[in-house]
Amino acid sequence: MEASTILTTIAAAGLTVTADGDRLMVRPKDRITPEVRDLIRARKAELLALLAEPPATADTDDDWDERAAIAEHDAGLSRGTAETVADACHPAWHGVEPTNWREWFNAEVATRIPAMGMAAAERRAWGIAMDLWHRWHGVKPTPHRCAGCGGRLDGARVFVLPDGAPVHDGESFLRCMGAYGRRWRAQAAAALAALGIMEPEGVTDDH
Numbered sequence: 001m002e003a004s005t006i007l008t009t010i011a012a013a014g015l016t017v018t019a020d021g022d023r024l025m026v027r028p029k030d031r032i033t034p035e036v037r038d039l040i041r042a043r044k045a046e047l048l049a050l051l052a053e054p055p056a057t058a059d060t061d062d063d064w065d066e067r068a069a070i071a072e073h074d075a076g077l078s079r080g081t082a083e084t085v086a087d088a089c090h091p092a093w094h095g096v097e098p099t100n101w102r103e104w105f106n107a108e109v110a111t112r113i114p115a116m117g118m119a120a121a122e123r124r125a126w127g128i129a130m131d132l133w134h135r136w137h138g139v140k141p142t143p144h145r146c147a148g149c150g151g152r153l154d155g156a157r158v159f160v161l162p163d164g165a166p167v168h169d170g171e172s173f174l175r176c177m178g179a180y181g182r183r184w185r186a187q188a189a190a191a192l193a194a195l196g197i198m199e200p201e202g203v204t205d206d207h
């Protein structure tokens with residue numbers, strides 16, 4: 001079993017694991033079963049290494065909060081979608097595509113569990129997975145065409161999204177950006193499902 005899978009299993013049992021120097025703190029103590037204790041003892045070094053690693057996409061919480069608030073209040077998205085958008089707009093990703101997406105995803109979730117709990121960690125990792133899949137494999141924008149409505153952009157006001165896709169600016173901006181976002185997110189979600197990564201509870205869609 002991968003160390004990240006162990007961490008996820010422990011969290012699913014309602015326990016929180018944190019690293020304190022070279023010790024692992026597991027709480028609440030009265031919920032630790034003999035099986036979990038043996039598992040943690042046997043894999044202690046790996047678990048400590050995993051918890052000590054900062055998430056690969058470290059991003060300051062203040063910046064993230066601000067992006068989520070803008071997406072929710074200014075763009076009128078639901079909280080779940082706003083959080084996904086905040087994740088998707090994280091600063092440029094430097095790295096190579098994981099060879100095993102499912103393992104990579106479990107590790108991204110596991111490193112975040114101590115700070116934010118299982119549900120939020122899954123949603124955060126999901127948003128990042130969606131964005132990365134989209135950047136690597138999503139349909140590339142067509143020049144001179146709005147990525148939302150497909151209309152020609154000649155002479156129109158244009159807004160270029162962080163992924164390089166152009167959409168109509170002005171009155172149509174929210175509608176065109178929304179249409180494009182729903183399309184690429186649906187495509188990325190289907191691709192991630194095929195890779196064994198399912199959308200977590202709480203990531204709601206806007207209709």
Ligand SMILES: [Zn+2]
Binds near residue numbers: 146149150151168176
């Ligand atoms: Zn458009």
